Amino acid sequence: MFTHSFALLISLLAIIISSKKAPLNKTFGYYRAEVLAAFINGLTIILSIAWIIYEAVERFLNPNIIDIKTAMIVAIIGLIINIITGFILMKGDKNNVNLKSAFIHMLSDALSSVAIIIGYVIIYYTSWYFIDIILAVIVSIVIAKWAIDILRSSINTLMETSPLDITEVKEFIERNKNIIEIHDVHIWEITQDMYNMTAHVKIDKNHLDNYEELLHHLNHDLKEKYKIVHTTFQFEW
Ligand SMILES: [Zn+2]
Ligand SMILES: [Zn+2]
Ligand SMILES: [Zn+2]
Structure with missing residues (x-):
């Protein structure tokens, strides 16, 4: 009791x-x-x-x-x-x-x-x-x-274990033709259904002018598909 x-x-x-x-x-x-x-x-x-x-x-x-x-x-x-x-x-x-x-x-x-x-x-x-x-x-x-x-x-x-399959999210992001690859990926759950993500994103140099639109799409898609509500991306080329 x-x-x-x-x-x-x-x-x-x-x-x-x-x-x-x-x-x-x-x-x-x-x-x-x-x-x-x-x-x-x-x-x-x-x-x-x-x-x-x-x-x-x-x-x-x-x-x-x-x-x-x-x-x-x-x-x-x-x-x-x-x-x-x-x-x-x-x-x-x-x-x-x-x-x-x-x-x-x-x-x-x-x-x-x-x-x-x-x-x-x-x-x-x-x-x-x-x-x-x-x-x-x-x-x-x-x-x-x-x-x-x-x-x-x-x-x-x-322990900040990723609640999502890291490889799957990585492949999902790399499907975008303007993104060459992503690395140093971290996904963690602050509390139930509150996912955060950080990553380095290598982008195609020839499409640098699309940068803002790319970021917008990336955030939108990750929120829709994986419930990732907060992201920080570092772009590299
Ligand atoms: Zn890191
Ligand atoms: Zn990097
Ligand atoms: Zn923020």
Whole structure:
């Protein structure tokens, strides 16, 4: 429950910060706050896996301590809270990595609650105490997969990995007959759907008078086709 509110708080803070107007020296704005939040939420989900396993082992080692009926009620209340928050989060933008990380957190909590409830029911009727550990391992594998997805996409953005296929964009630009080739290409994502690009563009010397029109077309085409909203090109000949 503690990590539950923590994940929501981190995501909410990130939404507030990223919508703030950034001071002059923060030239890329505060947009990355949401990517950082997703990264932190991804990490805490991974940490919660250790907790899930620890709790299952603890229940297995001290089976007499648990009062199954009370534990069931706690698990069911937890599940209901998770489902409600999950539904609220589902209304948000599905491509937003920050909201997605909070949603995955809720989903992970819900899944472990379901596993605990199923475990209790099985233990209640069969006294198979080991079932708890088996379920915890299955849940952990599923949750780890979700968390790794979140971590991978947030790390890619933080490491300035190109969200587009560099070779494809290069070939697309070089299809223009006035452009000989482009090099030193950088494409990065500031935050979701906000792509930037810089490159050196070698142009045909004989068509230098077309320079302005060429630049205009280049920017227009890249925005239309690849959603690259900001470019800086250095022309060479
Ligand atoms: Zn460069
Ligand atoms: Zn160059
Ligand atoms: Zn500019």
